[in-house]
Amino acid sequence: VMMPGVKKMELFLKFAENILILANAMSFYILIGLLIAGILKQLIPDHFIASHLGEKKTASVVKATLFGIPMPVCSCSVIPLAKSLQKEGASKGAVQSFLISTPITGADSILATYSFFGWFFTLYRVITSVIIAIITGLLQNLTDSKESDLQAEDQSCCSSCCGSEVQKEKKGFSLKESFVYAYVTLFEDIYKALLIGLILGGLFTTLLPREIIAPLFEYQILTYFAVLIIAMPLYVCATASLPIAAAFMLSGMSSGAAFVFLSAGPATNTVTMGIVAQMFGKKALLIYLGTIASLSILFGSLFDTFFGELTILNMATEVENFGIIDTVSTVIMFGLIAYYLIKKR
Numbered sequence: 001v002m003m004p005g006v007k008k009m010e011l012f013l014k015f016a017e018n019i020l021i022l023a024n025a026m027s028f029y030i031l032i033g034l035l036i037a038g039i040l041k042q043l044i045p046d047h048f049i050a051s052h053l054g055e056k057k058t059a060s061v062v063k064a065t066l067f068g069i070p071m072p073v074c075s076c077s078v079i080p081l082a083k084s085l086q087k088e089g090a091s092k093g094a095v096q097s098f099l100i101s102t103p104i105t106g107a108d109s110i111l112a113t114y115s116f117f118g119w120f121f122t123l124y125r126v127i128t129s130v131i132i133a134i135i136t137g138l139l140q141n142l143t144d145s146k147e148s149d150l151q152a153e154d155q156s157c158c159s160s161c162c163g164s165e166v167q168k169e170k171k172g173f174s175l176k177e178s179f180v181y182a183y184v185t186l187f188e189d190i191y192k193a194l195l196i197g198l199i200l201g202g203l204f205t206t207l208l209p210r211e212i213i214a215p216l217f218e219y220q221i222l223t224y225f226a227v228l229i230i231a232m233p234l235y236v237c238a239t240a241s242l243p244i245a246a247a248f249m250l251s252g253m254s255s256g257a258a259f260v261f262l263s264a265g266p267a268t269n270t271v272t273m274g275i276v277a278q279m280f281g282k283k284a285l286l287i288y289l290g291t292i293a294s295l296s297i298l299f300g301s302l303f304d305t306f307f308g309e310l311t312i313l314n315m316a317t318e319v320e321n322f323g324i325i326d327t328v329s330t331v332i333m334f335g336l337i338a339y340y341l342i343k344k345r
Contacts, residue, residue: 011206019202020330024322026271027329030080030194037084038182042173044088053090061137064094065130068102078102079194079275080186087185092144092280096288097137099276103266104129113262116242120307121255125262128299132263136291140284183336191340193278194333197271204233204270220304223257224297231265232289233273241265256304263296 053060053067064085068078082099090098103109105126113122227248231241245258268289277285 015202015206018205019198021322022198022201022205023330023333024326027333028326030333031329033078034080034182034186035178037080037186038178038180040081041084041088041181042178053085053094057141058134058138060091060094061097061134061141064090064098064137065101065133068098068100068133069105069130079190079272080182083186083189083275083279086279087189091141092284093137093139093141095279096140096276096284097133099272099288100133100136100267100292101130104263109266112242116246117255117258121259121303124299124303124307125259128259128295129263132292132295132299135295136288139291140280140287143283143287187336188340190275190278191337193274194271195337195341197269197274200270200274201234218252220254220257220301223253224260224300227253227257227261228264228293228296231261232268232293233270234265254304255307256300256302259303260296260300263299264292268292 053064078099081102082095085098086095110122110126113125241262245261248261249255249258273285273289276288
């Protein structure tokens with residue numbers, strides 16, 4: 001008979017292992033995303049974001065959604081990029097639209113989706129993701145308070161007032177400044193939410209009762225909600241989630257429920273939730289999660305209703321083994337988190 005203390009220790013070790021697995025899966029992309037944000041800071045004119053994405057209008061949300069489509073970044077890399085957009089004056093709705101569209105509509109994700117599910121499902125996923133991103137952004141801008149409107153106006157005025165000064169002082173590209181902006185300015189803003197997200201993700205992965213979820217596949221509406229429970233808190237990269245969704249389908253899950261998993265997962269992991277709450281507040285987080293969840297279920301249900309069964313084209317699943325780059329990236333990421341935790345004391 002296993003002693004309670006031994007069982008607790010095994011549970012703790014499993015929890016720690018899951019945190020490391022989660023960190024290994026995302027650390028490299030977090031660090032690369034930060035660097036891309038730092039480089040974009042150097043390349044994009046300071047007034048560009050405020051002028052194109054700062055206004056709380058439909059155009060800014062649509063632009064942010066379309067701006068995110070060609071970006072070759074995943075669910076982790078998009079976080080520092082979104083933070084960078086916010087710091088440059090982008091509206092809440094525009095940033096949230098960018099957070100949703102970017103990890104799902106990248107070229108790698110589109111091609112991988114096609115390899116598993118064919119062109120029709122791929123096109124359906126891309127179009128609905130764009131719709132979800134735009135609607136979420138519009139709802140956020142519509143419900144934003146008058147106080148934030150005034151703050152955005154002041155910020156825009158400030159940006160336009162000092163625009164000529166910034167342009168005068170504008171220097172050539174500096175890799176050093178890119179690194180400073182990436183790993184000092186941006187990382188210091190997100191490290192707490194990042195750590196909390198890793199802990200919550202590790203807890204959820206360790207304690208998730210998978211044997212209870214499986215029977216729910218027999219009831220379609222319950223399947224949708226079960227998939228949301230699984231997908232939303234976990235870090236599920238848009239590309240890496242594809243073999244998982246295919247495996248779910250082989251176990252009896254409908255193609256519409258697979259869509260819910262692929263639609264809700266990449267934009268709603270615990271790290272992203274923490275960042276959205278930190279950047280915009282709890283009200284904005286509720287709008288963000290509620291809109292994604294409800295529209296994902298709606299479009300998943302429509303797919304099941306009108307397009308019938310989906311054939312998986314390729315079920316050659318690949319076990320992901322973390323290499324030296326992932327390990328080094330994790331060490332660097334935790335090192336930076338520890339540095340800022342100590343620094344704030």
